[in-house]
Amino acid sequence: MTITPELLQDIGPSLYGASCWRTELAKALGVTRKTIMLWPQGTSVIPLAVMGEVVRLCEERKRQIQRVSHRLDCIEDAFLVGRARMN
Numbered sequence: 001m002t003i004t005p006e007l008l009q010d011i012g013p014s015l016y017g018a019s020c021w022r023t024e025l026a027k028a029l030g031v032t033r034k035t036i037m038l039w040p041q042g043t044s045v046i047p048l049a050v051m052g053e054v055v056r057l058c059e060e061r062k063r064q065i066q067r068v069s070h071r072l073d074c075i076e077d078a079f080l081v082g083r084a085r086m087n
Contacts, residue, residue, distance in 0.1 A: 014058075
């Protein structure tokens with residue numbers, strides 16, 4: 001498994017937003033912001049352990065989004081049922 005510089009450039013903003021992703025990802029991975037900045041340039045190799053942690057962070061965020069999405073679906077269903085009763 002390899003996280004390419006391009007993929008890291010997609011993952012970071014997806015996890016933490018476009019403006020602060022380098023700082024937040026560095027904190028989550030226990031590395032410096034400078035290290036995070038070097039990886040997308042391809043001047044430093046992303047260690048395997050870090051790749052695994054990035055995958056874990058993505059999976060965790062996916063579960064969070066799925067929980068929120070489920071809650072929104074429940075709200076939408078309740079709204080539609082209430083609306084149908086009004087007609």
